[in-house]
Amino acid sequence: MEERLLMVPGPTNLSKRVRDALAQPQVGHTDPDFVKDFSDTLQLARKVFRNNNGYQFVFTGTGTVGMEAAVAATAQPGDKVLVLNTGYFGQRMADINRCYGADVEELGSDFGFHADPDAVRKKLASGRFKALYVTHVDTGTTVCNPIAEIVREAKAAGVLAIVDGVCSVGGIELDFDRMGADLAFAGSQKALSAPPGAVLIAVSKDFLAQLEAKKDKIRTYYANLLRWKSVMDDPRTYFATPAVQLMQALHQALTEVKEEGLEKRWSRHRTNSKTIRDGIEGTKSKLVVEQGYRADTVTGVWTEAGAAPAIQKSLREHHGIDVARGLGDNNTKMLRVGHFGNLTEKQARFFVDSFDQALKSSR
Ligand SMILES: Cc1ncc(COP(=O)(O)O)c(C=O)c1O
Numbered sequence: 001m002e003e004r005l006l007m008v009p010g011p012t013n014l015s016k017r018v019r020d021a022l023a024q025p026q027v028g029h030t031d032p033d034f035v036k037d038f039s040d041t042l043q044l045a046r047k048v049f050r051n052n053n054g055y056q057f058v059f060t061g062t063g064t065v066g067m068e069a070a071v072a073a074t075a076q077p078g079d080k081v082l083v084l085n086t087g088y089f090g091q092r093m094a095d096i097n098r099c100y101g102a103d104v105e106e107l108g109s110d111f112g113f114h115a116d117p118d119a120v121r122k123k124l125a126s127g128r129f130k131a132l133y134v135t136h137v138d139t140g141t142t143v144c145n146p147i148a149e150i151v152r153e154a155k156a157a158g159v160l161a162i163v164d165g166v167c168s169v170g171g172i173e174l175d176f177d178r179m180g181a182d183l184a185f186a187g188s189q190k191a192l193s194a195p196p197g198a199v200l201i202a203v204s205k206d207f208l209a210q211l212e213a214k215k216d217k218i219r220t221y222y223a224n225l226l227r228w229k230s231v232m233d234d235p236r237t238y239f240a241t242p243a244v245q246l247m248q249a250l251h252q253a254l255t256e257v258k259e260e261g262l263e264k265r266w267s268r269h270r271t272n273s274k275t276i277r278d279g280i281e282g283t284k285s286k287l288v289v290e291q292g293y294r295a296d297t298v299t300g301v302w303t304e305a306g307a308a309p310a311i312q313k314s315l316r317e318h319h320g321i322d323v324a325r326g327l328g329d330n331n332t333k334m335l336r337v338g339h340f341g342n343l344t345e346k347q348a349r350f351f352v353d354s355f356d357q358a359l360k361s362s363r
Contacts, residue, residue, distance in 0.1 A: 004322050005321045005322070007322060007337050009142075009338040010196070012341030014249070015256060018194060018195070018249045021249040021252040022245050022246070023245075029238075034244060038251070041058055041254060044258055045058050045202075047254075048170050048257055049169060049174065049200070050178065053205055055202075056202055056232065057228055057229075057232055058199070059198070059231070059240075060246065060247075061198070062187060062197060063166040063199060065199050066166065066199035067089075067092065069185070069220075071093070071102070073218055074160050074162060074182075076101070077101030080128060081103070081129060082120075086108075087135065087141035089167075112142075115150060117150050120150055120154070121157070124154065129157070129159050130159065131160035131161075132159050132161055136163055138167070139336070140327050142289050142294065142295050142298045143293050147168075151181045152179075155180050160183075161181045163179075163181045164184075165184045165185060165186045166186055166187040167187075167190050168186075169191060170193075170262075171265065171269040171296060172269060172297060184201070185201040188246070192253050193256070198247065201225070208225075269296040273294070273295070273296040273339055275345065276299055276351060276352060280337075280355060282356075283359050285302065285359065287302075288301060300337075301336075303333055303335060306332045308326065312335060314357075314358035318358065319350075323336065
């Protein structure tokens, strides 16, 4: 299959080293070389979260499994929880909480607007919430929430703070230790530039101790952090067979993140997102998200009504670039452009030129 420039909101293009890792001969998950690499993966995963003090999990499953693991560990039937619904994935977090029997309140934001920490503080003061769930970057709207401030409000109110970092970790600053969140999770396929299918979860020391003190309370089997803990403690332990090649690919991808340097990687994402946003605005197209809260990993842009499919098609057929459309009702009037992972400055500029041409040809 011909390789395209993947600018969908995940997955992203893989480096040659990562692709080579996928093509290695099959080994068993207790093979000493695999075990050694997996132990290293856990250490590298700590670094992308800045999780030096807490506990680190990595296992097979998409970002949604991370959402389930987070909810199963935090919400018991009847628990009152607050979900900041700033888009599609906030809504999913509320839905998963309802599946687990939680009494969910949602604090919504208008489409493309961020969750306001002052409103969060007031809401938290209005009831006895057990946990707060916030999406750092909601891939549906492309809004980037002020995560550190929101976590601060949750902790000040004595509420568990759970962060969905699927669309941010590795591309935008998220400092798990400093922020003081209880749990944050990421997916392999976005800013980390690994294939889809692995979830990375950071858990604070205090929250893990709380979980271990009430061992029987996680009402799920596969997404149960306490079951996975024995594998993280000793990767030779069996709980469920890991996707071995995927884990090897993730190991390479995280090694490349380390080689680039996390801060340099954030800075590259910042520069590329500015190039792309400026370029889009230069065509007089309107960005979806309010100024100041636009993500450095993905950008939403409004198109003329009904024009999104034609622009997407032109980008794909004439420029070799894949972008995504809006979700739900926005499917034909919004484009979502991913600019994370390994995207270079040159590719960001190439996108801008291509977008301009695709827009003109769609008119
Ligand atoms: C913010 C966010 N959370 C969760 C998910 C779910 O991840 P997955 O599709 O890997 O299950 C996504 C996927 O795009 C996402 O963007």
